[in-house]
Amino acid sequence: MTEAFAHDLGTLHLYSPSGVVMAAPALRRAAKRLQAYGFEVSIDADALARHQRFAGDDDLRLAALHRVAEAAPTVALATRGGYGLTRLLDRIDWPLLARAVARGTHWVGYSDQTALHLGLLAHTKAPSWHGPLAVDDFGRSVAEGGLDEVTPDCFIEAVSGELEAVGFRTEEGHDGLDVKGLLWGGNLTVLCSLLGTPHWPKVKGGILFLEDINEHPYRVERMLMQLQQAGVLAAQKAVLLGDFGGWRKSPLDRGYNVKSMVAQVRAMTSTPVLTGLPIGHVPTKVTLPVGIKAQLVIEGRDALVAWG
Structure with missing residues (x-):
């Protein structure tokens, strides 16, 4: 961990809008790492839900997305990608997500999160962030190669407003x-x-x-x-x-x-x-x-x- 980031970085909420999280330990590892960097981390109640290949059925994942938007954390970080957000696009309350951005929320992720980023841009012109995912990046074990320095440093600077x-x-x-x-x-x-x-x-x-x-x-x-x-x-x-x-x-x-x-x-x-x-x-x-x-x-x- 870069010592410069060992301070209060605001609230960070982990949620699952797409594919199922197969390994709960990886999610807990991600939460622990992010907390060590200085975030106040919370995990959505349905982050580990399972329905077929998805992190819960469509209604459950949509509710989680809206729940995060209403809470407006500093960072809304998706647990993983996969597939699932496309199913929700026609039902997402885009103004609600944009209001979270106006309140300071950084929607972060990549892969399937592209659907959320581009939908948010198309409907509201609100910005978001193409960046790491909780499980795929911050949840990587040592056996899987661990976490490098560039990825978290760049991510933290971005959501802190320092990266230009x-x-x-x-x-x-x-x-x-x-x-x-x-x-x-x-x-x-x-x-x-x-x-x-x-x-x-x-x-x-x-x-x-x-x-x-x-x-x-x-x-x-x-x-x-x-x-x-x-x-x-x-x-x-x-x-x-x-x-x-x-x-x-x-x-x-x-x-x-x-x-x-x-x-x-x-x-x-x-x-x-x-x-x-x-x-x-x-x-x-x-x-x-x-x-x-x-x-x-x-x-x-x-x-x-x-x-x-």
Whole structure:
């Protein structure tokens, strides 16, 4: 634990809006770690509920989401992703969630949480945070690799209002790029599933960031091509790609891989497409705002996303 963070960081509520939490010890481990950092941690009463592959049935999870919004903690941190929020989108009280944001709540998560981030942006323009999950990150045991320093430090700085920029290394060819726009994005599969629905934020001139897992590069390419054909990529100032791991090679690939996919995407859009953003289903990840104006600056291979 970074000693600089060993102070009162406000209230943090752990809740389960999506997939079932299979290991209660991991949730307790996450709560203990977060408390050690300085948060006043509470776990929602239904965080460990189970119904099929979900953390409780739809009504139960929706009630938990609204319960957290009414409490308006400093941080509303999802336990895990999976699938489940899409089932709730038509019934979520978006103004209630936005009022929690106005009262100081940071809605944090990634993966399936993308549906909540983008729905909140589409319906209310309220910002949220693409960041770690309780069980997947803070609940990681030593045997699973434990918790690195970057992920919690960045997360804590973000929800404390101290984080104003993140930097990363990208590929050559973008030196001198300097653009401004609304920062938005998340999991590519979830994001594409919202296209054409009332929960899709119609962002023009934005900086779009994307990640995914267990999706073969051709499937990633197909989803990005859908966004291109729908006019989404062309409407952005830049596209930032995070991690796209977990896929299995096929004998049919014959050299086709993530690098090939990125080259194809770049060939079909004039919008700059950058790689290397440290987000996704990986142990080390940064926390980024969703729905806040930001600036992207490239010097050589050094990229900086700033919103301060």
